[in-house]
Amino acid sequence: MAPTQSKPVALGSAAARARTIRTIISQLTSMYLRNRTRISRAVYITLFVALANRIRQSIADQKGDSAREVQKRTEKAGTTSTPEGEDEIGKKKRVELDREFLRSLMRLLRIAVPGWRSKETRLLISHSFFLIMRTLISLKVAAMDGAIVKALVKGNGREFLMRIMWWMMIAVPATFTNSMLAYHQAELALRYRTRLTEYIHDKYLSKLTYYGISTLDDRIKNADQLIAVDVTRFSNSLAELYSNLAKPILDMTIYTISLSKSVGGEGVMFMSLLVQLSSGVLRALTPPFGKYVADEARLEGEFRFQHSRLIDHSEEIALYAGHEAEKDTLDKGYFTLIKHINYVLRRRFYHGFMEDYIIKYFWGALGLGLCSAPVFFKIPGQVVSNMGDRTESFVTNRRMLLGASDAFGRIMFSYKEIMELAGYTSRVSSLLEVMDDVQAGIFSKKLVSSSDTEANAAVLKGRGKVIKSKNIQFIDVPIISPNGDVLVPALSFALEQGDHLLVVGPNGCGKSSLFRILGGLWPVYGGTVHKPPFSAIFYIPQRPYLSRGTLRQQFIYPDGLRTMHNKGVTDEDLLAILRILSLEHLLDLHPDGWDAEAEWRDVLSGGLQQRVAMARLFYHRPRYAILDECTSSVTLDTEKVMYDTAKELGITLMTVSHRRSLWKYHTHLLQFDGQGNYVFTRLDADRRLKLEDEKEELEVLLRGVPEIERRIAELSAE
Numbered sequence: 081m082a083p084t085q086s087k088p089v090a091l092g093s094a095a096a097r098a099r100t101i102r103t104i105i106s107q108l109t110s111m112y113l114r115n116r117t118r119i120s121r122a123v124y125i126t127l128f129v130a131l132a133n134r135i136r137q138s139i140a141d142q143k144g145d146s147a148r149e150v151q152k153r154t155e156k157a158g159t160t161s162t163p164e165g166e167d168e169i170g171k172k173k174r175v176e177l178d179r180e181f182l183r184s185l186m187r188l189l190r191i192a193v194p195g196w197r198s199k200e201t202r203l204l205i206s207h208s209f210f211l212i213m214r215t216l217i218s219l220k221v222a223a224m225d226g227a228i229v230k231a232l233v234k235g236n237g238r239e240f241l242m243r244i245m246w247w248m249m250i251a252v253p254a255t256f257t258n259s260m261l262a263y264h265q266a267e268l269a270l271r272y273r274t275r276l277t278e279y280i281h282d283k284y285l286s287k288l289t290y291y292g293i294s295t296l297d298d299r300i301k302n303a304d305q306l307i308a309v310d311v312t313r314f315s316n317s318l319a320e321l322y323s324n325l326a327k328p329i330l331d332m333t334i335y336t337i338s339l340s341k342s343v344g345g346e347g348v349m350f351m352s353l354l355v356q357l358s359s360g361v362l363r364a365l366t367p368p369f370g371k372y373v374a375d376e377a378r379l380e381g382e383f384r385f386q387h388s389r390l391i392d393h394s395e396e397i398a399l400y401a402g403h404e405a406e407k408d409t410l411d412k413g414y415f416t417l418i419k420h421i422n423y424v425l426r427r428r429f430y431h432g433f434m435e436d437y438i439i440k441y442f443w444g445a446l447g448l449g450l451c452s453a454p455v456f457f458k459i460p461g462q463v464v465s466n467m468g469d470r471t472e473s474f475v476t477n478r479r480m481l482l483g484a485s486d487a488f489g490r491i492m493f494s495y496k497e498i499m500e501l502a503g504y505t506s507r508v509s510s511l512l513e514v515m516d517d518v519q520a521g522i523f524s525k526k527l528v529s530s531s532d533t534e535a536n537a538a539v540l541k542g543r544g545k546v547i548k549s550k551n552i553q554f555i556d557v558p559i560i561s562p563n564g565d566v567l568v569p570a571l572s573f574a575l576e577q578g579d580h581l582l583v584v585g586p587n588g589c590g591k592s593s594l595f596r597i598l599g600g601l602w603p604v605y606g607g608t609v610h611k612p613p614f615s616a617i618f619y620i621p622q623r624p625y626l627s628r629g630t631l632r633q634q635f636i637y638p639d640g641l642r643t644m645h646n647k648g649v650t651d652e653d654l655l656a657i658l659r660i661l662s663l664e665h666l667l668d669l670h671p672d673g674w675d676a677e678a679e680w681r682d683v684l685s686g687g688l689q690q691r692v693a694m695a696r697l698f699y700h701r702p703r704y705a706i707l708d709e710c711t712s713s714v715t716l717d718t719e720k721v722m723y724d725t726a727k728e729l730g731i732t733l734m735t736v737s738h739r740r741s742l743w744k745y746h747t748h749l750l751q752f753d754g755q756g757n758y759v760f761t762r763l764d765a766d767r768r769l770k771l772e773d774e775k776e777e778l779e780v781l782l783r784g785v786p787e788i789e790r791r792i793a794e795l796s797a798e
């Protein structure tokens with residue numbers, strides 16, 4: 081009984097369940113149809129956010145991988161030091177799309193686009209306007225394409241011609257918009273570059289930053305390459321990225337909305353899912369292009385640097401016949417670069433192959449399927465009655481889809497560009513960071529030293545006091561090389577105006593370094609330095625610097641013509657200085673006289689260059705002059721004229737020289753022994769010279785003693 085009773089109950093409940101399920105499905109369907117637009121909009125937004133997140137994630141992953149690779153290699157090497165001649169930038173600094181990248185990019189952006197009212201902002205706004213214009217025109221053209229093909233299919237010649245005419249007319253604003261976009265992009269790149277270069281030049285050429293970067297800090301090996309090449313690449317990459325990202329995002333949004341209206345949101349959603357999936361595959365297989373770019377820029381810089389060394393030292397190399405050795409170095413630099421470029425090319429080849437296939441063909445096939453939706457399925461809200469309408473809708477949809485997929489493809493491609501931008505951002509912002517550090521007195525240098533590098537690093541952290549004063553006084557000031565080697569532990573001496581100081585000592589004992597401290601080039605690592613301002617001290621090295629420009633400029637450097645006139649100095653006054661040093665014949669070298677331009681470093685001999693430098697000193701008439709072996713190539717007569725005139729002009733002289741002929745021009749002597757000790761005394765040149773002569777005679781005699789002893793021994797043996 082029980083089974084016969086239970087069966088109708090079971091049947092009844094199954095039917096009820098089925099009815100309930102049917103009711104739920106029909107209610108859900110009608111609810112879906114009623115809210116179709118709202119639901120699909122929500123789905124699009126979710127998809128869009130997920131997609132953006134996916135792209136961001138893919139870039140971060142790529143960068144993370146590359147950074148891990150770099151770290152692994154560094155750990156393998158087991159050291160944090162930099163191999164000789166290699167640029168630290170790009171090698172140590174991670175190229176990642178993280179907060180650090182955004183922070184660096186924001187810093188560069190604030191320089192490149194300084195404010196809302198700047199010309200760059202106006203350019204960006206009008207660039208964006210043309211981007212929107214272009215997308216709207218493309219939509220219009222897509223609809224017109226469909227209408228043209230519809231007229232063709234219907235065989236309506238008049239309508240066909242009319243449509244073609246309209247098509248030609250819309251081409252006028254379309255082409256104008258395209259040209260404007262190209263113009264805006266190039267102009268923006270140029271503006272960014274100008275802003276950045278001006279900013280960097282201001283910083284680089286103030287507070288002796290250029291000196292600090294090249295001498296006291298070795299994080300940047302070739303600042304020239306960074307300023308001239310990497311800033312340009314960064315600017316181009318930034319300008320390109322804006323149009324390459326903003327336009328496709330806009331295109332994709334507008335096209336997808338229009339498409340979903342005509343082919344149905346479900347198809348678009350399904351296609352988006354497939355696209356997401358395939359972009360995941362692409363992401364997994366993309367190499368770290370950002371790091372490749374940073375590496376390539378570094379290798380290019382090193383190669384260029386080797387060439388500029390050859391140009392700078394061509395004479396010395398030629399006299400050594402060192403061309404083979406230089407060729408080896410250059411070839412090595414070039415082949416390292418080419419090896420890297422070839423490696424990247426191969427990676428790009430395989431990646432491009434896969435990327436093209438997925439983006440163009442796989443997504444293309446998906447698109448064709450989607451466009452056929454109105455032909456095979458009924459789309460709510462779409463009235464497709466005849467073949468003409470069907471063709472029109474297919475052509476329009478296909479055109480929009482091509483636009484949307486092209487836009488999506490470009491967004492996908494753009495992660496490569498973002499990675500490249502990250503590479504340039506890392507290099508340029510590193511330059512800015514190092515400049516900030518150097519200006520704040522923070523240096524980082526690989527210590528190559530005979531002594532304990534840790535102790536040296538500690539010494540380099542110390543700082544002494546610098547006090548502005550009329551006279552010069554050193555109180556317990558250590559002389560320390562940028563490597564941290566202590567040349568003199570504590571130096572004390574005092575000079576008043578009119579005291580002329582001669583500094584002597586063996587090579588490498590720290591004579592020039594003393595003046596580097598005085599000139600403010602090297603930091604004061606301890607003690608107290610009283611010294612006049614930088615402008616009151618003039619420096620003449622053994623090989624004077626001759627600037628690019630006219631003959632006049634060689635005598636007044638670093639002043640310009642206007643400053644010379646402001647000081648009330650005329651060409652006649654300059655000629656008088658030239659006469660003192662017997663240099664007036666230089667005016668006859670070229671018909672342009674004072675205004676003659678030449679590479680003066682090559683035109684003038686070593687001795688003439690030293691005389692030009694002395695004339696420069698007479699023009700500037702500073703309170704103090706540092707003369708670092710600056711008379712080594714001139715005759716004793718010229719040397720006398722130089723020193724007598726300088727003293728007549730009231731210049732206090734501080735000379736580094738091994739020449740005894742110079743002793744008589746000085747009142748004080750600072751003598752280093754090369755072991756860290758020194759003597760500072762008044763200099764009685766006559767007495768001192770007499771003592772030195774006597775000492776030399778005795779030394780000669782002493783040298784003969786072993787010979788005499790040997791002879792005596794021989795005679796005794798016989």
Ligand SMILES: Nc1ncnc2c1ncn2[C@@H]1O[C@H](COP(=O)(O)OP(=O)(O)OP(=O)(O)O)[C@@H](O)[C@H]1O
Nearest residue numbers: 295561562563567586587588589590591592593594
């Ligand atoms: N930029 C630098 N980086 C590292 N070490 C440096 C630098 N400039 C100088 N030194 C080191 O400091 C030491 C002193 O150099 P300095 O030029 O003062 O010698 P000097 O006494 O003038 O010698 P010379 O008579 O040969 O000109 C040297 O050992 C040199 O190698």
